[in-house]
Amino acid sequence: MKNFFLIIIIFLTSCSTPIGGAKKIEDIKPEETPSIETIEAGLWMQMNNYEEKLKTSGSRVKDKSLEKYLKNILCTLTPDYCKDIRVYVQDMPYFNAFMAPNGMMVVWTGLLLRAQNEAQVAAVIGHEAGHYIKRHSLKAWLDAKSRTDLMAILAIGLAVGGVPSGGDIFNLTQLLQAGFMAKHSRDNEREADKIGLDLLIKGGYDPKEAPKIWENIIKEMELGEVNKPLAFLASHPAPEERIKNLKKQTQSYENFETKKNEKELKQKTSPHLKKWVKDEMRLKNKVEQTEFVIDLVYGDNKNEYLLKFYKGEIYRLRGDIENNFQKAIDLYKESIKLKDDFADVYKELGLLQLKIEKDKKAKKNLQRYLDLAINPKDKSIIESYLN
Ligand SMILES: [Zn+2]
Structure with a gap:
């Protein structure tokens, strides 16, 4: 709660000075932490607080080896930022992942359920690392133009602070609010995609797996109900555009490796699949949509x-x-x-x-x-x- 008030103070002081139009913000350096009394330090404190709660929350998947596996993927992609980013797996049956400004990356089980190989997971992790490196959360904060935007960002701290656990995981409103934390501008998303793909290729993964995730999401969406959008889309722009950009960027590389590591991913997720599939079915989406997801898995x-x-x-x-x-x-x-x-x-x-x-x-x-x-x-x- 203390941190919440801190953010309110930041918010109030912000009102007296114009906050739109962020100055040019440099990339965060490896092992850099924001200096005290900056807005960024306030955001970090808020997120450190959330991270402490998440660590012991009932919604965190209790599988250290799975989290370590994802962390290793991150470190393969970007050895420089390996120390700065922690990866957590949260038990949420929706396709989503997000990156907090302090280096807390959260991957939801609904994403791991749908991923067909390690390269696809790496594409998402690389994208989220891109948000961290480019300080996109801070930019989103500074670029917030209106009071409503700010209040919404403010509300996030509260929404994610009370991580739903156990029976609460199907509260879509909460999920969407949590998703807003990672609501970046289209430009920032494009930038994160670009960094993500560069990291993917540097890590030796098959870059053609990156657009495949979005192609699957589009197919799944088309099978679902119009009024039930996938959580990821509440915080990310249309997938069609990113597919096009990712394919174009891949063509600009002369050659690349094609590591997919399908077995490696399945080995790590297999102890959980039964539960994750059941959670997916409990969402009671349209039969065709659920069948599509199960087809991806089995x-x-x-x-x-x-x-x-x-x-x-x-x-x-x-x-x-x-x-x-x-x-x-x-x-x-x-x-x-x-x-x-x-x-x-x-x-x-x-x-x-x-x-x-x-x-x-x-x-x-x-x-x-x-x-x-x-x-x-x-x-x-x-x-x-x-x-
Ligand atoms: Zn993103």
């Missing part, structure tokens, strides 16, 4: 049984309207045809069959679930259905 041949299972889950979770349960049952059966020893599918199939009174088959499948599952938590409940 679309390769090896995991087709999971693709079928989760597509079944999409229908089951929508309740028994429009023949949803039958659609789910059909998809579960297809999953079993592809792999006949995946425990979860027998449970969901059995429970649905129990609901629509195919008693015998239901019990057979639930028994199969108990045989296959390793120490299932719901063992006694399932057994009670069998008797």
Whole structure:
């Protein structure tokens, strides 16, 4: 709260002096910290305060090795700023990442769920590092022209200060407010994209993966509901333009390496996928949109049984309207045809069959679930259905 008042003081003093038209602001140097009593120091304090809360917040993903992995990507991209930027993973089922002026970078799980390889994650991390190097948060603050802009920026500290944890993660308003923290001008976004792509190429990653992220986001958006924009778009300009710019910039390089590291990313995210996919489904977006995301995750041949299972889950979770349960049952059966020893599918199939009174088959499948599952938590409940 103390820091909040500090920002208010900055805001009040700002009112008496014109604040628009930021002077030329130099890049932040490696290991540089703002000198005390500057606006920038105030912004840093605010964000340090938020960062302390985030560290122990329930919404932070408790996986040190995943955060370390992302940090290593950052350090590969930009060894100079490796010490200055911390990377956190926050449990939010939306595609987003943001960079605070003090060096706190936050990546949301919805982004990691959608990324197809390490190069795509690196493209985002490089972009966010670009915001840091170019001091874009400070510029956004100084460029805020109206009282409304300032009040909105002010509100951010409060919005992000109370990081939603646990059950609260689906509060879209809060997410959008948090997203505003990273609302940069189009020019700043373009600049961050340019730096991001340069870093990506220097790090040996395939630059053609950068526009692919945005192409996927466009496809996903087109499948979703018009009134439910993806969180990232609340804080970032239209993806079409950046795709064009990224492709053009890539052409200006004579040659580049093409490291993608798909396996490396999947290895790090695989312990979380089940939960992240469930969170995605709980958003109850349009079936086609959720299917698209699940296709990104399990679309390769090896995991087709999971693709079928989760597509079944999409229908089951929508309740028994429009023949949803039958659609789910059909998809579960297809999953079993592809792999006949995946425990979860027998449970969901059995429970649905129990609901629509195919008693015998239901019990057979639930028994199969108990045989296959390793120490299932719901063992006694399932057994009670069998008797
Ligand atoms: Zn950005």
